[in-house]
Amino acid sequence: MIVVFGSINIDLVTRATKIPGPGETVAGPIYEKIPGGKGANQALAARRAGADVVLVGAVGADDFATHALSLLKADGVDLHHVATVDQATGAAFITVDPQGENAIVVAAGANDYAQARQLADVAIDDKTVLLLQREVPDAEGEAAARLAKSKGARVILNLAPAGAISESYLRLLDVLIMNEHEAVSLAAALGLPADVRSDPESVARTIDQTYGVPCVVTLGANGAVGWTGGVCRAADAIKVKVVDTTAAGDTFAGAFAAALERGAHFSLALQYGIVAGGLACTKQGAQTSVPYARDIESVVQERLKEDFIPGTATPSP
Numbered sequence: 001m002i003v004v005f006g007s008i009n010i011d012l013v014t015r016a017t018k019i020p021g022p023g024e025t026v027a028g029p030i031y032e033k034i035p036g037g038k039g040a041n042q043a044l045a046a047r048r049a050g051a052d053v054v055l056v057g058a059v060g061a062d063d064f065a066t067h068a069l070s071l072l073k074a075d076g077v078d079l080h081h082v083a084t085v086d087q088a089t090g091a092a093f094i095t096v097d098p099q100g101e102n103a104i105v106v107a108a109g110a111n112d113y114a115q116a117r118q119l120a121d122v123a124i125d126d127k128t129v130l131l132l133q134r135e136v137p138d139a140e141g142e143a144a145a146r147l148a149k150s151k152g153a154r155v156i157l158n159l160a161p162a163g164a165i166s167e168s169y170l171r172l173l174d175v176l177i178m179n180e181h182e183a184v185s186l187a188a189a190l191g192l193p194a195d196v197r198s199d200p201e202s203v204a205r206t207i208d209q210t211y212g213v214p215c216v217v218t219l220g221a222n223g224a225v226g227w228t229g230g231v232c233r234a235a236d237a238i239k240v241k242v243v244d245t246t247a248a249g250d251t252f253a254g255a256f257a258a259a260l261e262r263g264a265h266f267s268l269a270l271q272y273g274i275v276a277g278g279l280a281c282t283k284q285g286a287q288t289s290v291p292y293a294r295d296i297e298s299v300v301q302e303r304l305k306e307d308f309i310p311g312t313a314t315p316s317p
């Protein structure tokens with residue numbers, strides 16, 4: 001089972017000819033209300049990748065909450081541990097440009113009131129993977145990690161959005177996942193040497209070797225690298241026509257966690273993550289773009305066949 005402790009948002013999404021700079025207004029034709037939030041997106045990604053998933057978080061007593069939880073409910077994510085609090089449901093204001101890149105402002109609302117103690121009644125054991133992000137308070141994330149570790153669970157943190165976490169939190173992790181910007185920002189906060197800070201792959205190696213925490217860095221069109229036990233693994237990105245990159249990182253994290261939870265080794269989990277994240281870029285929106293296991297699986301199997309016989313895509317008889 002995967003337990004996700006994290007944010008639940010409604011995304012208000014506009015496609016515009018460009019992402020506005022400071023003081024600038026840009027016209028967009030329409031906006032859409034799409035279920036989002038890094039925690040909720042990762043829960044759905046893990047679920048659609050085939051895992052049993054419990055989502056723990058907080059929403060407001062408003063119409064946004066119903067919409068924000070609708071796809072999770074439809075796909076069978078356990079929502080019994082989502083609290084309703086006296087705050088507005090979290091909302092994200094997203095602009096997507098013609099290249100599919102986005103800019104996001106998140107209003108935390110109810111997410112700031114999610115508490116680790118909500119995990120007290122969740123059946124966590126040594127088969128559980130706890131998946132965390134940074135859109136609920138870090139202190140609560142760390143407390144959730146501590147609770148899960150005390151029950152023998154594995155803990156994965158996706159360090160998004162970018163920022164520093166305490167060394168005590170870092171050392172609780174079984175895997176840390178970041179994108180290249182998040183890696184650079186964590187490296188600065190940890191005071192890593194300048195030559196390491198400027199290179200996301202070196203940051204991943206240092207987190208693995210210095211802190212003993214396996215670390216994955218996603219590199220957009222350049223795929224992903226992961227360091228575990230002093231060994232580097234890499235996965236190439238899949239080639240897709242990018243429509244919208246929103247939630248690609250969340251989809252990577254959810255599919256990676258689902259693969260690890262069902263017993264895949266680290267480098268195979270990287271493949272599942274990178275394929276799922278790539279497929280998420282081909283559709284508009286956060287949860288509306290999350291792929292299902294059958295679509296992920298067919299691409300992963302094709303890749304494995306190609307890897308089996310280097311230099312050719314055709315298996316030998």
Ligand code: RIB
Binds near residue numbers: 247
């Ligand atoms: O990672 C994408 C997500 O970030 C969006 O769904 C938005 O809600 C913000 O949390």
